[in-house]
Amino acid sequence: SSELTQDPAVSVALGQTVRITCQGDSLRSYYASWYQQKPGQAPVLVIYAKNNRPSGIPDRFSGSTSGNTASLTITGAQAEDEADYYCNSRDSSGNHVVFGGGTKLTVL
Amino acid sequence: QLQLQESGPGLVKPSETLSLTCTVSGGSISSSSYYWGWIRQPPGKGLEWIGSIYFSGSTYYNPSLKSRVTISVDTSKNQFSLKLTSVTAADTAMYYCARQGIAADDWGQGTLVTVSS
Numbered sequence: 001s002s003e004l005t006q007d008p009a010v011s012v013a014l015g016q017t018v019r020i021t022c023q024g025d026s027l028r029s030y031y032a033s034w035y036q037q038k039p040g041q042a043p044v045l046v047i048y049a050k051n052n053r054p055s056g057i058p059d060r061f062s063g064s065t066s067g068n069t070a071s072l073t074i075t076g077a078q079a080e081d082e083a084d085y086y087c088n089s090r091d092s093s094g095n096h097v098v099f100g101g102g103t104k105l106t107v108l
Numbered sequence: 109q110l111q112l113q114e115s116g117p118g119l120v121k122p123s124e125t126l127s128l129t130c131t132v133s134g135g136s137i138s139s140s141s142y143y144w145g146w147i148r149q150p151p152g153k154g155l156e157w158i159g160s161i162y163f164s165g166s167t168y169y170n171p172s173l174k175s176r177v178t179i180s181v182d183t184s185k186n187q188f189s190l191k192l193t194s195v196t197a198a199d200t201a202m203y204y205c206a207r208q209g210i211a212a213d214d215w216g217q218g219t220l221v222t223v224s225s
Binding site: 096101 | 208
């Protein structure tokens with residue numbers, strides 16, 4: 001079982017804003033990172049260190065943290081944002097990496 | 109641009125050892141800023157961190173796999189490797205290697221390993 005909990009599925013209307021959440025006690029101490037994975041492809045980092053975007057990631061992707069919950073927000077979701085999204089961070093010991101179970105985002 | 113490429117057998121028999129290598133190009137595996145990790149994904153399921161290694165050889169393993177996993181590094185070849193012993197069908201997965209700094213910012217394309225007789 002994962003120490004980071006994500007909703008299995010979320011949907012959003014095209015052009016609207018969606019928030020994907022990740023809960024875990026370790027998030028009180030360590031930042032979450034977020035990955036996008038489309039079918040048949042390797043994951044791609046979209047947010048790291050709370051709210052930093054790698055080069056090439058659109059600015060409609062943003063991150064935040066409150067208490068034990070990290071959030072990935074997509075402002076103005078596009079059809080190409082339909083994918084699985086995974087959070088990851090450290091576990092409570094700080095020595096190991098953990099992934100959330102993933103959230104399947106559907107853009108309607 | 110950094111590239112990572114996994115290689116190794118795509119089919120492993122139950123109880124045998126899974127062995128994979130990740131070759132890094134476009135950058136040095138001896139960078140002090142990064143760890144190098146293995147992550148896997150069973151078909152239709154989520155991501156699971158297997159373990160990570162620093163160029164000096166320091167390792168961290170997923171506690172649930174620790175008894176079966178060894179990750180090693182060969183700085184002369186700019187490669188790091190994964191060995192997973194006593195495999196079962198539950199180890200069937202896409203195996204990815206990745207560069208880990210603050211986050212896993214570069215990934216290989218992955219290699220599918222099937223455990224079957």
